Amino acid sequence: MDYDLTEQQQDIIDLAYQLGQQKVKPVREHYDQTEEFPWPIMEEIRKSDLFGVYVPEGYGGLGGGTTELVLVTEQLSRACGGIALAVAASALCGIPVLLFGTPEQRKKWLPDLASGKRLGAFTITEPGAGSDATATKTTAKLDGDDYVLNGTKNFCSSGNAAELYCLFASTNPKRGARGISAFVVEKGTPGFSFGKKEHKMGIRASWTYDLVFNNCRIPKKNLLYKEGYGLFVAQNTFDCSRPESALRRWASRKARSMRPWPTSACASSSARRSRASRPSST
Numbered sequence: 001m002d003y004d005l006t007e008q009q010q011d012i013i014d015l016a017y018q019l020g021q022q023k024v025k026p027v028r029e030h031y032d033q034t035e036e037f038p039w040p041i042m043e044e045i046r047k048s049d050l051f052g053v054y055v056p057e058g059y060g061g062l063g064g065g066t067t068e069l070v071l072v073t074e075q076l077s078r079a080c081g082g083i084a085l086a087v088a089a090s091a092l093c094g095i096p097v098l099l100f101g102t103p104e105q106r107k108k109w110l111p112d113l114a115s116g117k118r119l120g121a122f123t124i125t126e127p128g129a130g131s132d133a134t135a136t137k138t139t140a141k142l143d144g145d146d147y148v149l150n151g152t153k154n155f156c157s158s159g160n161a162a163e164l165y166c167l168f169a170s171t172n173p174k175r176g177a178r179g180i181s182a183f184v185v186e187k188g189t190p191g192f193s194f195g196k197k198e199h200k201m202g203i204r205a206s207w208t209y210d211l212v213f214n215n216c217r218i219p220k221k222n223l224l225y226k227e228g229y230g231l232f233v234a235q236n237t238f239d240c241s242r243p244e245s246a247l248r249r250w251a252s253r254k255a256r257s258m259r260p261w262p263t264s265a266c267a268s269s270s271a272r273r274s275r276a277s278r279p280s281s282t
Contacts, residue, residue, distance in 0.1 A: 008062070009071060015048055016072045020079035028080035031205035037161045038083050038205050045076075045087060045116060052114025054091060055098065059110035066240050082205030086119065088241070089157040089206070093120025093166045096182060096237045100225040109164055109184060121162035123153040123211055124234060133168065133231060134177040138213065140169035145220050147171075147183065149213040152195065159209025160194050163187040166237075167211075168230045180230035184222050191216030 005013070023044045031038045045051060053068035055061025062068065069091055076084035094113040097105055112118040129135035138151025149169055156165070165185045172179030185192060195210030224233055 005071075008064070009068060012050070012053060012062075012064075012068055012071050013075060016050060016075035017078070019044060019048055019050070020076045024076060024079035024083050028083065028205070031080070032082060032202075033204075035199070035204045035207075037207055038086070041083055042086060042116060042119070049115075051087060051090060051116035055094060055110055055114040059098075059106055060114040061110070069241075080205060082203040085203060085206040086158055086161070089122065089162070090116075090120040092122035092157075092237065092241055093162070093164050093184075095240050096122075096166050096224055096233050097184065099236055099240070100182070100229075100233050104221070105184070105224070113164065118163040119158055119161055120164045120166070121156055121158040122166045122237070123156040124168045125153060125155045127152065127154055133180070133234065136168060136170050136180050138167075138169040139173065140171050140181060140183060142171070142220065143217075146217040147220060147223065149183075149185070149191070149216040149218060151213055153211040153213075154195075154209075155198065156209050156211050157206055159197065159207040159211070161207050165211070166224070168234060171227045175228065177231055178228050181227045182224040182230040182233040183218060184224060185213075185216070185218055189216055189218060 024038075024041055027038070027041070030036075031041075049062060050072050052059075052061030053064045053072055054066065055063075057063040069088075073084045073088050076087060090113060094110060097109050097113075101109070113120050124133050124136075126135070126137055128137060138149065138153060140147040140149050147169075149167070151169065153167065156162075163186065165187070167183050167185050168180055169183065170179050171181040191214050193212045193214070195212045197210075198208040200208060
């Protein structure tokens with residue numbers, strides 16, 4: 001088995017690194033100080049087609065996967081962890097749609113996420129349900145062809161900047177963890193508003209908001225997979241996203257150390273040199 005990076009993966013590293021150093025690094029202090037959302041940088045990332053590296057080509061992506069997403073956010077995090085988080089947060093909305101969405105749902109939402117036309121977000125945390133997602137109090141009650149959402153989510157990365165949200169709510173509170181379901185909610189839906197914006201100690205280029213749902217009606221077809229399988233959707237999403245999350249934090253920390261450190265590109269080059277020096281088996 002070959003663990004070396006492909007030519008496309010190396011190109012992704014080079015492109016993300018150049019974008020981070022040339023476009024992100026010069027303005028990172030501005031966005032961290034002002035807490036403005038970095039829309040001009042999002043446009044640069046869109047032009048570079050880096051939002052959709054994990055999305056199949058049939059939905060407008062580059063056809064990669066978790067590895068490609070890790071490579072992008074690792075290099076962007078070397079310049080600014082807050083700006084890199086916008087890419088990661090958007091993928092957190094796209095991954096569950098990719099894994100569990102119907103063909104119609106994928107066709108509807110993935111192209112916009114892959115192109116960066118719309119940013120995504122993932123919202124599971126509540127004031128009383130942090131690491132214990134089973135304590136979710138937000139409800140989704142079926143009413144005809146709609147689900148009616150009520151409740152509050154907090155600490156949502158990309159908050160008011162996003163336009164698509166993967167949300168988790170209880171469709172059957174009596175069943176506890178097995179009564180939680182996953183949905184996609186679009187910005188601008190009546191009954192969906194934004195609450196408090198968090199003022200953080202760091203990563204301030206990433207907006208963090210409360211999301212408020214007050215009799216918010218969404219179509220029944222916005223349900224991801226099946227009722228009661230919300231935590232199953234969430235855990236499978238985390239399985240795909242945790243490597244990216246770990247590398248993003250590691251890259252930000254190493255970048256702050258101001259010491260030389262090995263990048264994926266260096267590791268790839270070393271692997272290629274090592275392979276080239278091996279005796280031929282023929």
